[in-house]
Amino acid sequence: MKNIIGRGAEAVLYKEDSKVLKDRVSKDYRQKDLDTSLRKARTRREAKVLSKLKEIGVPGPELLDMDDKDMRITMSFIDGDKLRDVLCKNPVELSKEIGRKIAKLHANGIVHADLTTSNMILDKEIHFIDFGLSFFSTKEEDKAVDLHLLDRALESKHHEIYKECIQAVLKGYKENYPDAEKVLSRLEKVQKRGRNKKKA
Ligand SMILES: Nc1ncnc2c1ncn2[C@@H]1O[C@H](COP(=O)(O)OP(=O)(O)O)[C@@H](O)[C@H]1O
Ligand SMILES: [Mg+2]
Numbered sequence: 001m002k003n004i005i006g007r008g009a010e011a012v013l014y015k016e017d018s019k020v021l022k023d024r025v026s027k028d029y030r031q032k033d034l035d036t037s038l039r040k041a042r043t044r045r046e047a048k049v050l051s052k053l054k055e056i057g058v059p060g061p062e063l064l065d066m067d068d069k070d071m072r073i074t075m076s077f078i079d080g081d082k083l084r085d086v087l088c089k090n091p092v093e094l095s096k097e098i099g100r101k102i103a104k105l106h107a108n109g110i111v112h113a114d115l116t117t118s119n120m121i122l123d124k125e126i127h128f129i130d131f132g133l134s135f136f137s138t139k140e141e142d143k144a145v146d147l148h149l150l151d152r153a154l155e156s157k158h159h160e161i162y163k164e165c166i167q168a169v170l171k172g173y174k175e176n177y178p179d180a181e182k183v184l185s186r187l188e189k190v191q192k193r194g195r196n197k198k199k200a
Pocket of ligand 1: 008
């Protein structure tokens, strides 16, 4: 049986037995060649990063297949709760775990680029999903922006617990990443830039 489990801006997701199929659908508003190359690039990128996760010890779906003609990724199903729905049950510990796991991604040169609590699933531990925008980078700026986006997502979706969460995320991040200080000082600049833009 094939059930739809998600329909985002870019993809339709089906569950089939213990597998998830992620089909990147075409978008009418994009010029056709551009649409094809974007979908192809994101499908490949997601597959490439998923295949790295196990090696670096970050929990996520296991890549089972990638087809860049059908624009489909097949991966294992993670049976758990969307972190967005359960973060408030244990905000500090869960946020610290998020921080430790982002640290591991960054230490291995992976920037997720869409860190929100909708892209995390809590099974026995937190799994990251949705690597379609992710990329490899060693730049502090890219890592700082990754954290900044999570900061924004936490403030907007978890307003009441935002402060304790972001503090714990950064604590976990520092604990697990020798280069954290450099990224965090960059993060301050990124956030200052954001505030100035708001004022202008
Ligand atoms: N491997 C997976 N296991 C379980 N659920 C998944 C998995 N991948 C995606 N999902 C579910 O489908 C939703 C959309 O998938 P996602 O990869 O985030 O695509 P989108 O780009 O549309 O946000 C997720 O929020 C999650 O609920
Ligand atoms: Mg998503």
